[in-house]
Amino acid sequence: MEAALAAFEDPAAKARSLVPLHRAWADTAAIPSPVRAVVARSWQRQSLKNPALSPLGTQGITDRRERAAVLTSLVPMLEDRLLQLAADAGNELVISDDEGYVLWVAGPSPIRRRSEDIGFVAGARWRETDVGTNGLGAAMAERTPVQIFGPEHAREEQHTWVCTSAPIIEERTGEPVGAITLSGSYRTAHPHTLALVSATAREAAGLLAARHDRELHALALSAPTPAGRYVLVDAQGWVAASEGFGTGARLRLPGNLVAGACWLPGLGAVVAEPLSGGWLLRGTGVASTASLELRWSPAPVAVIVQAGLRTEIRLSPRHGEILALLIASPGGLDAHQIMERLSHAGTPVTVRAELSRLRAKLGGIIESRPYRLSIPAAILP
Secondary structure (H helix, E strand, C coil), rough: CCCCCCCCCHHHHHHHHHHHHHHHHHHCCCCCCCCHHHHHHHHHHHHCCCCCCCCCCCHHHHHHHCCCCHHHHHHHHHHHHHHHHHHHEEEEEEEEEEEEEEEEEEEHHHHHHHHHHCCCCCCCCCCHHCCCHHHHHHHHHCCCCCEEEHHHCCCCCHCCCCEEEEEEEEECCEEEEEEEEEEEEHHCCCHHHHHHHHHHHHHHHHHHHHHHHHHHHHHHCCCCCCCCCCCEEEEEEEEEECCCCCCCCCCCCCCCCCCEEECCCCCEEEEEEEEEEEEEEEEEECCCCEEEEEECCCCCCEEEEECCCEEEECCCHHHHHHHHHHHCCCHHHHHHHHHCCCCCCHHHHHHHHHHHHHHHCCCCCCCCEEEEEEEEEEEEE
């Protein structure tokens, strides 16, 4: 995170120094070295030729706001934290959704009228591919707070502006739900603005995380508690409760998960039961119908096949080597035997450590004393 200019730096002088850099890029497509790294990356992602803006109408904006229910719930907090400060600084507050559509614009009338002149209005989409380098688009592409100043913008009609934006990343999905932007004359640029939008975006993300924690707690209270080993997760794989499994905060659920017997990385053989808002995964031990395939190209991948569901588990080259040895030795190998067969294996202690990590990754299909596979396995080209 880097402010476009330092405290006490003259905005007008800064803008004049950037004009020849922008002109050189516009004329040659080559990016001069003094250009900030975040701006250089943005210039590389797009060209000066962008399609004409075609903002949504009133109904389209309403539909987008309804679609962005999570973001809409944050608007009162965002306005409370930023709107008055933005107005005092001669800026407007712009709130956009996860696809870059501007859904709310608020602030002093003179700034909003100037904003309308460049198409920065509710209903317009301001991704980099739509309007070139700009704060909102760069923040969404970089997934981090960004301040774009004056001639750092790709389009010349934006060269008198400064836009300071931050994406709001939802921890539950790992994806942005939208972005907040403070924009105004480049003469209002200040590094504190970047700190302000960054802190507000983090607060918004924190509110969403707290809400998600409450949802997980409610899921744990509402779901049945089965006997034996189980994991209760929400639709994104976040763990609400578990018994008998050593899980982290989140499981990686396959996109094609359906009810019934399946194999999940880190868990092994389970029976998946859909619930309102998530899944109940019951441990069953190793199922006799499961099998394993080791693919080498282009990188080692273990494929667990059970009940028609194929679960791919990426492996490191070392884990691929160990798994290949175990497939080739169905009777099993101890740590010393594996060490002797591996290249640059180290010691039995390091081999055992690698096996421990591999066993956790594959969900219990590797037995110990000696180390051996408990399901049929084959090596594919």
